[in-house]
Amino acid sequence: xxxxxxxxxxxxxxxxxxxxxxxxxxxxxxxxxxxxxxxxxxxxxxxxxxxxxxxxxxxxxxxxxxxxxxxxxxxxxxxxxxxxxxxxxxxxxxxxxxxxxxxxxxxxxxxxxxxxxxxxxxxxxxxxxxxxxxxxxxxxxxxxxxxxxxxxxxxxxxxxxxxxxxxxxxxxxxxxxxxxxxxxxxxxxxxxxxxxxxxxxxxxxxxxxxxxxxxxxxxxxxxxxxxxxxxxxxxxx
Numbered sequence: 001x002x003x004x005x006x007x008x009x010x011x012x013x014x015x016x017x018x019x020x021x022x023x024x025x026x027x028x029x030x031x032x033x034x035x036x037x038x039x040x041x042x043x044x045x046x047x048x049x050x051x052x053x054x055x056x057x058x059x060x061x062x063x064x065x066x067x068x069x070x071x072x073x074x075x076x077x078x079x080x081x082x083x084x085x086x087x088x089x090x091x092x093x094x095x096x097x098x099x100x101x102x103x104x105x106x107x108x109x110x111x112x113x114x115x116x117x118x119x120x121x122x123x124x125x126x127x128x129x130x131x132x133x134x135x136x137x138x139x140x141x142x143x144x145x146x147x148x149x150x151x152x153x154x155x156x157x158x159x160x161x162x163x164x165x166x167x168x169x170x171x172x173x174x175x176x177x178x179x180x181x182x183x184x185x186x187x188x189x190x191x192x193x194x195x196x197x198x199x200x201x202x203x204x205x206x207x208x209x210x211x212x213x214x215x216x217x218x219x220x221x222x223x224x225x226x227x228x229x230x231x232x233x234x235x236x237x
Contacts (some may be wrong), residue, residue, distance in 0.1 A: 173186060
């Protein structure tokens with residue numbers, strides 16, 4: 001697994017990968033900006049409507065106090081938007097990966113497995129559906145894990161393990177679907193879930209690095225191409 005991670009990292013600085021890197025990072029940033037703006041608008045609307053309701057209920061005499069409370073709530077909401085964008089990076093990059101998985105996987109296969117039959121391009125519609133499902137699953141898992149953040153240390157561990165499970169699953173299936181139908185790719189993932197979870201831990205470590213984590217689609221896909229090749233190699237022995 002370490003060898004696969006090193007190969008994935010080393011290929012990320014190659015010229016062909018850099019072209020994909022800029023495209024995927026740009027799309028990930030754009031997606032996060034859109035989500036952050038949406039969250040900010042919703043939270044601002046809630047803060048403004050709450051302030052208006054309080055002033056109507058209590059009376060105009062409390063206008064100064066209500067304005068101060070609204071300012072505090074707006075600041076908290078802004079911090080929440082930033083924190084939310086950070087936690088949504090894995091979900092956003094999982095969706096972005098659906099657009100570039102074939103381009104990335106083909107580069108890895110060409111460099112390291114030139115004698116093997118190349119994978120078949122996953123239809124964009126299918127890849128996008130899987131990416132949306134993965135992003136939705138990520139959000140659900142993170143919402144379930146958020147309460148654990150109240151427990152010092154435990155929350156970080158829970159989020160790391162959740163990322164390892166989720167990202168390993170997502171990127172392995174993306175890599176495997178180039179060679180198998182979606183159902184077979186999921187079956188392989190269930191059979192080899194221990195190996196895939198270990199690979200997911202490497203991706204979870206990568207996604208925990210700010211800014212660098214925008215390149216997760218490249219690293220995750222490249223790593224899981226190697227993992228899939230080794231799993232299939234063992235299966236055929």
